Amino acid sequence: MGFLSKITRLRKNRQFDYQPRYFDDKGKGNPYKIETKFDKFRSTASNQRGLKNKISNALNDTKRRGDRNITIRLTIIIAILVLFFLYIIDFDLSIFFS
Numbered sequence: 739m740g741f742l743s744k745i746t747r748l749r750k751n752r753q754f755d756y757q758p759r760y761f762d763d764k765g766k767g768n769p770y771k772i773e774t775k776f777d778k779f780r781s782t783a784s785n786q787r788g789l790k791n792k793i794s795n796a797l798n799d800t801k802r803r804g805d806r807n808i809t810i811r812l813t814i815i816i817a818i819l820v821l822f823f824l825y826i827i828d829f830d831l832s833i834f835f836s
Contacts, residue, residue, distance in 0.1 A: 824831070
């Protein structure tokens with residue numbers, strides 16, 4: 739057995755202490771991980787799987803309030819577009835007023 743173990747024994751992997759030339763580790767994590775700026779703010783970028791986790795993430799997203807200025811601006815734009823559409827199709831607004 740002693741003779742066969744010398745032939746069939748696997749060598750231990752060598753470990754190298756490689757550090758890239760322009761890498762300055764200041765606690766920012768892995769420099770090779772590709773990540774966009776906004777991944778930490780996205781709820782859809784999580785690795786959680788399963789129907790229960792997806793539903794709970796969707797419910798948490800609905801609870802989160804958006805920016806008030808954006809919602810006001812969006813409602814004004816939608817109102818203007820609806821009025822413009824009603825003007826194009828020649829809708830008579832006098833039916834709402836007596």
